[in-house]
Amino acid sequence: MQRFIRAVMAISLIFLCSRIDSLHEADRIIRLPGQPPVSFQQFSGYITVDEKHRRSLFYYFVEAETSPASKPLVLWLNGGPGCSSVGAGAFVEHGPFRPTTGNSLVRNEYSWNKEANMLYLESPAGVGFSYSVNQTFYSSVNDAMTARDNLVFLRRWFVKFPQYKQRDFFIAGESYAGHYVPQLARLIIRSKVNFNLKGIAIGNPLLEFQHRLERTGSLLLVAWINIRLYLPTSYISLQQF
Numbered sequence: 749m750q751r752f753i754r755a756v757m758a759i760s761l762i763f764l765c766s767r768i769d770s771l772h773e774a775d776r777i778i779r780l781p782g783q784p785p786v787s788f789q790q791f792s793g794y795i796t797v798d799e800k801h802r803r804s805l806f807y808y809f810v811e812a813e814t815s816p817a818s819k820p821l822v823l824w825l826n827g828g829p830g831c832s833s834v835g836a837g838a839f840v841e842h843g844p845f846r847p848t849t850g851n852s853l854v855r856n857e858y859s860w861n862k863e864a865n866m867l868y869l870e871s872p873a874g875v876g877f878s879y880s881v882n883q884t885f886y887s888s889v890n891d892a893m894t895a896r897d898n899l900v901f902l903r904r905w906f907v908k909f910p911q912y913k914q915r916d917f918f919i920a921g922e923s924y925a926g927h928y929v930p931q932l933a934r935l936i937i938r939s940k941v942n943f944n945l946k947g948i949a950i951g952n953p954l955l956e957f958q959h960r961l962e963r964t965g966s967l968l969l970v971a972w973i974n975i976r977l978y979l980p981t982s983y984i985s986l987q988q989f
């Protein structure tokens with residue numbers, strides 16, 4: 749009996765150690781329903797950003813199709829406010845798959861994960877699969893709270909995926925994310941967290957400034973396309989000016 753208990757304890761210890769080694773394993777997606785076979789890895793799950801009010805943000809992470817270890821990390825935020833980054837960004841705009849009229853997914857030949865490791869975040873809580881158990885949050889949320897939650901999300905996400913902590917990191921988004929993206933970047937810089945933030949990109953951005961600055965947003969985007977990331981919405985925003 750004692751030997752049995754010792755064996756169980758040893759196995760539990762091994763299991764615990766491997767869990768610490770790769771916390772993200774629990775978030776691995778084996779295969780999405782109707783998905784064609786692919787060689788890259790996918791993960792999704794929740795990161796709690798506030799234990800007290802039980803607020804958790806949902807993410808979908810797609811590693812780059814080839815050499816993920818040498819490609820940058822891109823956080824993608826849709827706008828709205830209230831637009832799902834999984835529903836829109838990942839499965840309509842530039843994720844690896846698109847839904848078809850049947851019950852299947854097809855490959856998107858313009859997927860950004862050809863050039864980057866793509867992290868799609870549903871933000872703030874209340875959008876898509878992200879939620880707050882304390883629903884008072886929904887009526888009081890603003891840009892500053894969104895940026896703070898997104899920073900907590902990133903800190904904790906990097907604990908799950910430590911191999912990405914020092915990776916070249918970009919924050920990109922469109923529409924109302926013209927608020928979210930620069931405000932999160934500013935908070936990252938002010939918080940002096942040691943993420944390797946290299947740049948931001950905003951497409952068709954909504955900014956609270958004059959028209960002239962919206963143009964700057966589009967130019968930022970062009971610079972980013974130069975590092976070979978394809979953005980369909982860029983055509984819309986460039987034609988506007």
Ligand SMILES: *[C@@H]1O[C@H](CO)[C@@H](O)[C@H](O)[C@H]1NC(C)=O
Binds near residue numbers: 883885
């Ligand atoms: C929900 O959040 C609000 C605002 O932060 C707070 O005043 C309230 O006490 C919270 N409710 C619960 C049940 O924790």
